Amino acid sequence: MKTIIQNGTIITEAGSIQADLLIDGEQIAAIGSITGDQASADTIIDAKGCYILPGGIDVHTHLDWNFADLKTADDFVTGSKAAAAGGITSIINFTNRREGQSLYEDLLEWKERGKPCNVDYGFHVIINDYNEQMLEDLPKLLEAGVSSIKLFMAYKDVFQVDDGAMFEIMKETGKLGIMTNVHAENGDVIEQLIARHIREGKTDQVYHSLSRPAELEAEAAHRAIAISDLADAPLYIVHVSSALCMDEIAAAKAMGKKIYGETCPQYLALDITDLEKPDGSKYVCSPPLREKWNQEKLWEGLSNGTLSTIGSDHSPFHYADKERLGGNDFSKVPNGVPMIEDQYAVVFHHGVMEERISLDTFARITSTNPAKLFGMYPQKGTIAIGSDADLVIMDPSQSRVISEATQQQNVDYNVFEGKEVKGVIRYVLSRGEVIAQNGAYTGQESRGKYLHRLPVSDNMKL
Numbered sequence: 291m292k293t294i295i296q297n298g299t300i301i302t303e304a305g306s307i308q309a310d311l312l313i314d315g316e317q318i319a320a321i322g323s324i325t326g327d328q329a330s331a332d333t334i335i336d337a338k339g340c341y342i343l344p345g346g347i348d349v350h351t352h353l354d355w356n357f358a359d360l361k362t363a364d365d366f367v368t369g370s371k372a373a374a375a376g377g378i379t380s381i382i383n384f385t386n387r388r389e390g391q392s393l394y395e396d397l398l399e400w401k402e403r404g405k406p407c408n409v410d411y412g413f414h415v416i417i418n419d420y421n422e423q424m425l426e427d428l429p430k431l432l433e434a435g436v437s438s439i440k441l442f443m444a445y446k447d448v449f450q451v452d453d454g455a456m457f458e459i460m461k462e463t464g465k466l467g468i469m470t471n472v473h474a475e476n477g478d479v480i481e482q483l484i485a486r487h488i489r490e491g492k493t494d495q496v497y498h499s500l501s502r503p504a505e506l507e508a509e510a511a512h513r514a515i516a517i518s519d520l521a522d523a524p525l526y527i528v529h530v531s532s533a534l535c536m537d538e539i540a541a542a543k544a545m546g547k548k549i550y551g552e553t554c555p556q557y558l559a560l561d562i563t564d565l566e567k568p569d570g571s572k573y574v575c576s577p578p579l580r581e582k583w584n585q586e587k588l589w590e591g592l593s594n595g596t597l598s599t600i601g602s603d604h605s606p607f608h609y610a611d612k613e614r615l616g617g618n619d620f621s622k623v624p625n626g627v628p629m630i631e632d633q634y635a636v637v638f639h640h641g642v643m644e645e646r647i648s649l650d651t652f653a654r655i656t657s658t659n660p661a662k663l664f665g666m667y668p669q670k671g672t673i674a675i676g677s678d679a680d681l682v683i684m685d686p687s688q689s690r691v692i693s694e695a696t697q698q699q700n701v702d703y704n705v706f707e708g709k710e711v712k713g714v715i716r717y718v719l720s721r722g723e724v725i726a727q728n729g730a731y732t733g734q735e736s737r738g739k740y741l742h743r744l745p746v747s748d749n750m751k752l
């Protein structure tokens with residue numbers, strides 16, 4: 291099966307060129323003038339006026355995921371179709387711990403659960419109930435293609451691990467070349483602030499944000515950085531929401547430490563005033579939405595390399611459930627927002643079209659850097675001969691309006707309802723197959739492949 295993409299502008303982390311692309315099977319076979327192959331091509335796509343971008347890699351998803359007694363609204367089928375429609379061709383999802391099961395058994399369980407996935411998929415294995423024996427599973431995970439784990443410094447009595455456990459785990463992950471993802475918020479102090487607000491009758495959704503101030507995000511980031519540095523382990527701080535937290539990453543990077551930061555579209559395009567709306571529970575996620583001035587700082591961080599990636603933290607719960615459980619008490623609202631489908635378009639709109647970041651930065655933060663940090667580069671993350679043909683064909687001259695009514699996400703609302711974004715995704719290709727056109731999934735069922743990821747290298751150039 292041969293596909294030619296003509297007349298587009300190819301965008302990578304290294305810049306842009308006007309060139310045609312030849313895809314042979316699942317990989318990119320040629321870039322440049324390829325007129326001689328036209329007769330033998332099965333499909334020719336005209337990308338006139340469009341950008342051809344590397345497929346989005348979302349390393350922060352919670353499909354089919356348990357949070358307390360609830361499960362996220364998207365499973366691997368609906369979530370991956372929404373991802374594909376929105377320009378995402380690879381995801382890394384979190385596992386859940388199952389009591390009495392080893393970390394390796396968790397992975398095996400999740401590999402089964404991931405089989406219906408329609409985009410390529412891998413897993414970060416979560417550790418929330420640390421015991422020494424778990425360290426023996428880490429080399430086995432690596433052998434099975436898992437080069438990352440996840441630790442939480444918040445959600446006391448649910449996911450939170452203590453500093454000693456973090457240190458012991460990171461000593462091992464550092465040795466093995468496993469990336470540690472950390473949710474950096476000080477869970478102990480947050481518990482106190484939540485309890486105080488509830489005691490004082492301050493139960494409105496905005497108190498969700500006021501119970502989790504940026505100081506506690508920055509403090510936890512600082513602590514995680516110090517611990518990872520002592521353990522000589524690379525560290526990836528997920529969902530950086532505030533300038534204060536980002537400053538900790540900038541300082542660590544300036545000292546040459548192996549620290550990387552991710553932010554999410556919700557922190558770039560939404561703010562604390564959304565929590566003050568009558569439907570504020572829709573916007574409850576952790577870390578919480580911040581004061582608006584943080585947004586421009588985060589964009590600057592993406593532009594100058596302080597922040598390395600965009601992740602969605604897609605963790606959808608129906609608005610009906612959020613209201614039923616926590617409509618009158620912010621502390622009972624299931625945390626998370628639906629984000630997998632619109633992340634790419636929203637970052638393209640506010641970032642590229644509104645001139646906050648360059649096209650090559652967009653390619654870097656949505657694809658190249660996540661591929662490098664999580665052991666997938668150069669199979670994924672760029673447009674080069676021999677790389678998987680994971681591509682997004684984006685028409686920057688067109689606009690569309692985001693709405694729950696037209697989304698593929700299996701959830702009853704969209705945080706960007708009514709927002710007009712510049713840039714329409716015409717085609718999404720995954721390993722050479724067109725899997726989405728104009729916002730609808732068009733690929734085969736269960737076509738995703740498990741991503742067997744490589745160890746993280748010590749001298750990574752982002």
Ligand SMILES: [Zn+2]
Nearest residue numbers: 350352603605
């Ligand atoms: Zn998350």
